[in-house]
Amino acid sequence: MTLSFLKSRELVLGVAILALLLAIASRFPAFIEPANLAKVFNDTAPLIILALGQMAVILTRCIDLSVAANLALTGMVVAMLNTLYPGLPIPVILMVSILLGAVMGLANGLLVWKLDIPPIVVTLGTMTVYRGIIFLISDGAWINAHEMSESFKAFPRAVFLGLPVLSWIAIVAVTGFAVLIGRTALGRAFYAVGGNPHAAVYTGINVGQTQCAAFVLSGALAGLTGYLWVARYAVAYVDIAGGFELEVVAACVIGGISIAGGIGSVGGALLGALFLGIVKNALPVINISPFWQLAISGSAIIVAVAFNATSTRSKGRVILKKAEHAQ
Amino acid sequence: MKLLKSLLAATAVAAMCIAVPAQAETKRIALVVKALGIGFFEAAAKGAEEAAKELGDVEIIYTGPTDTTAEGQIEVINALIAQKVDAIAVSANDQDALVPALKKAMQRGITVISWDSGVAADGRQLHLNPSSNALIGNMIIKLAADHLPDGGDVAVLSASATATNQNTWIEEMNKVKDNYPGINVVATVYGDDLADKSYREAQGLMQSYPDLKAIIAPTSVGIVAAAQAVSDAEKAGQVNVTGLGLPSEMAGHIDSGASKSFAIWNPIDLGYSATMLAYNLAAGNAEAKPGAEIPMGRMGSLTLNDNNEGAMADPFVYDSSNIDDFKDIF
Numbered sequence: 001m002t003l004s005f006l007k008s009r010e011l012v013l014g015v016a017i018l019a020l021l022l023a024i025a026s027r028f029p030a031f032i033e034p035a036n037l038a039k040v041f042n043d044t045a046p047l048i049i050l051a052l053g054q055m056a057v058i059l060t061r062c063i064d065l066s067v068a069a070n071l072a073l074t075g076m077v078v079a080m081l082n083t084l085y086p087g088l089p090i091p092v093i094l095m096v097s098i099l100l101g102a103v104m105g106l107a108n109g110l111l112v113w114k115l116d117i118p119p120i121v122v123t124l125g126t127m128t129v130y131r132g133i134i135f136l137i138s139d140g141a142w143i144n145a146h147e148m149s150e151s152f153k154a155f156p157r158a159v160f161l162g163l164p165v166l167s168w169i170a171i172v173a174v175t176g177f178a179v180l181i182g183r184t185a186l187g188r189a190f191y192a193v194g195g196n197p198h199a200a201v202y203t204g205i206n207v208g209q210t211q212c213a214a215f216v217l218s219g220a221l222a223g224l225t226g227y228l229w230v231a232r233y234a235v236a237y238v239d240i241a242g243g244f245e246l247e248v249v250a251a252c253v254i255g256g257i258s259i260a261g262g263i264g265s266v267g268g269a270l271l272g273a274l275f276l277g278i279v280k281n282a283l284p285v286i287n288i289s290p291f292w293q294l295a296i297s298g299s300a301i302i303v304a305v306a307f308n309a310t311s312t313r314s315k316g317r318v319i320l321k322k323a324e325h326a327q
Numbered sequence: 328m329k330l331l332k333s334l335l336a337a338t339a340v341a342a343m344c345i346a347v348p349a350q351a352e353t354k355r356i357a358l359v360v361k362a363l364g365i366g367f368f369e370a371a372a373k374g375a376e377e378a379a380k381e382l383g384d385v386e387i388i389y390t391g392p393t394d395t396t397a398e399g400q401i402e403v404i405n406a407l408i409a410q411k412v413d414a415i416a417v418s419a420n421d422q423d424a425l426v427p428a429l430k431k432a433m434q435r436g437i438t439v440i441s442w443d444s445g446v447a448a449d450g451r452q453l454h455l456n457p458s459s460n461a462l463i464g465n466m467i468i469k470l471a472a473d474h475l476p477d478g479g480d481v482a483v484l485s486a487s488a489t490a491t492n493q494n495t496w497i498e499e500m501n502k503v504k505d506n507y508p509g510i511n512v513v514a515t516v517y518g519d520d521l522a523d524k525s526y527r528e529a530q531g532l533m534q535s536y537p538d539l540k541a542i543i544a545p546t547s548v549g550i551v552a553a554a555q556a557v558s559d560a561e562k563a564g565q566v567n568v569t570g571l572g573l574p575s576e577m578a579g580h581i582d583s584g585a586s587k588s589f590a591i592w593n594p595i596d597l598g599y600s601a602t603m604l605a606y607n608l609a610a611g612n613a614e615a616k617p618g619a620e621i622p623m624g625r626m627g628s629l630t631l632n633d634n635n636e637g638a639m640a641d642p643f644v645y646d647s648s649n650i651d652d653f654k655d656i657f
Contacts, residue, residue, distance in 0.1 A: 030534065043527065145555065145579030146654070157559065233522045234555050234579070240522055280524075284531025290488045290517040 101223015478509020
């Protein structure tokens with residue numbers, strides 16, 4: 001019992017993160033001051049939110065490569081809305097961004113569900129389409145800090161109980177996801193569909209519908225992050241968050257969510273995102289050549305995946321113990 | 328395509344209408360831009376009109392394709408050849424693709440120069456660069472030094488570590504940094520022209536160097552992200568963000584005080600100079616050859632190098648006194 005607890009993915013990652021923090025502290029002690037750690041968490045919040053959505057998608061044996069493009073398009077749309085109607089209240093902006101993101105997720109989900117196209121192809125396509133739409137609506141122009149209203153920019157930075165709203169949204173998303181995954185039928189269906197789609201069908205779960213639901217969830221979170229991102233960096237243009245989808249997938253993989261579907265936890269996704277977030281924030285302050293930075297980020301991912309492969313290899317779904325021994 | 332053709336036709340007709348009542352000796356100079364409807368080029372056209380007014384006997388034909396393609400520019404240039412304009416000043420969408428059309432123009436006695444974005448040497452008589460690497464390198468450190476009379480630590484936030492133009496400018500900056508005593512360049516970091524990475528790198532700089540006085544970002548994504556990071560850290564006024572940026576993108580950060588000043592070429596001066604140069608060549612006042620000095624009105628004169636290229640001036644400095652005049656232009 002104790003042994004299996006020690007083997008748990010979350011614990012290993014937690015220890016790895018602590019070791020990483022200690023190593024960074026040996027070169028730059030100020031990094032582990034609570035105020036700085038809060039800053040790192042805030043900076044990682046968008047990655048955490050996106051990793052949660054991506055996790056639901058990956059659990060169902062799919063992948064969503066369009067999250068960053070969805071984020072950028074939603075961000076551009078709300079930024080344009082804000083410049084046209086500066087008086088629009090923030091709750092409306094939030095609702096528009098979540099809805100728009102969900103619609104884009106629905107497009108992915110329907111293509112996967114109804115037309116049975118492989119998710120990697122669908123989302124690779126929509127990724128390009130969404131980026132293209134940003135160019136069409138914005139004409140390639142930027143929306144800049146002075147064109148956005150003060151309240152639009154202030155929302156994610158507003159401090160509430162010591163933490164910025166951006167951080168709180170990530171915390172709420174993590175809690176909400178823990179409940180969704182652990183306590184609802186939909187959460188269980190994600191695992192069932194990814195773990196064994198055929199068996200899931202026999203238990204009365206609609207595989208395509210569940211996958212579609214995961215895409216909508218991922219899209220809605222990407223849309224929400226789109227507004228937060230644009231408001232935080234106070235700029236919107238075609239290329240924002242370029243390549244971020246791979247970082248999101250990497251966070252999931254590091255967090256122990258199996259690309260083959262059916263295995264993973266909310267804690268894993270959270271820790272995977274935090275691990276990447278800490279590496280990204282630490283590299284600039286520990287004075288390492290930019291060429292090494294890329295290599296270090298990449299190695300961290302490969303080590304995590306290699307670890308994943310060895311630690312999950314033995315966990316086959318053995319139904320007949322006897323048959324296995326007979327082999 | 329149909330739209331493009333009809334637009335072209337309209338441009339041509341409009342040009343004829345302007346041309347017909349003009350006197351025989353009036354020089355018609357065509358300013359061909361990458362695409363119509365871009366603020367930067369509209370501003371350049373303003374400068375060209377200013378030059379035309381100063382010269383008196385000049386008609387400006389401001390034209391270009393509707394999107395930034397070389398094919399579109401070739402059609403425009405062919406139309407201009409048919410109209411027998413006196414000079415073509417082009418900012419090219421492709422440095423090689425325009426050469427045959429421009430050669431044809433030169434064979435018909437039309438003066439051809441390129442400005443802003445150049446054409447290969449055999450497709451034009453001279454090329455006007457907005458500035459030179461040496462001038463830019465000097466300007467970016469001067470911008471930081473101007474606000475640091477007592478000196479201090481400054482850091483550079485570049486785009487990617489492999490960006491040729493960025494590295495050239497930083498190299499030129501390092502060559503002249505001894506002319507600014509007291510200014511220490513403590514680090515060069517790379518934001519890869521991504522808003523989030525640049526923001527993080529700027530935060531890292533402020534953490535690693537608590538005494539940092541300025542961040543020099545010679546990239547438009549980097550300068551905006553660094554200014555935002557400085558505002559968010561509530562260090563506006565303490566850390567000055569400067570470098571190369573666009574007035575429309577930097578206006579908010581000049582207002583907030585995160586950036587005291589920054590530089591970029593002035594499109595009005597560029598259009599003005601290009602027109603002056605085209606006029607002087609077409610009128611036979613000067614000849615484009617290596618080493619030549621060609622006058623360009625209030626902007627002084629352009630000295631050509633072995634490749635018949637020259638640099639107009641220092642990048643133009645934008646600060647709170649003039650940002651409002653330019654933020655809607657480009």
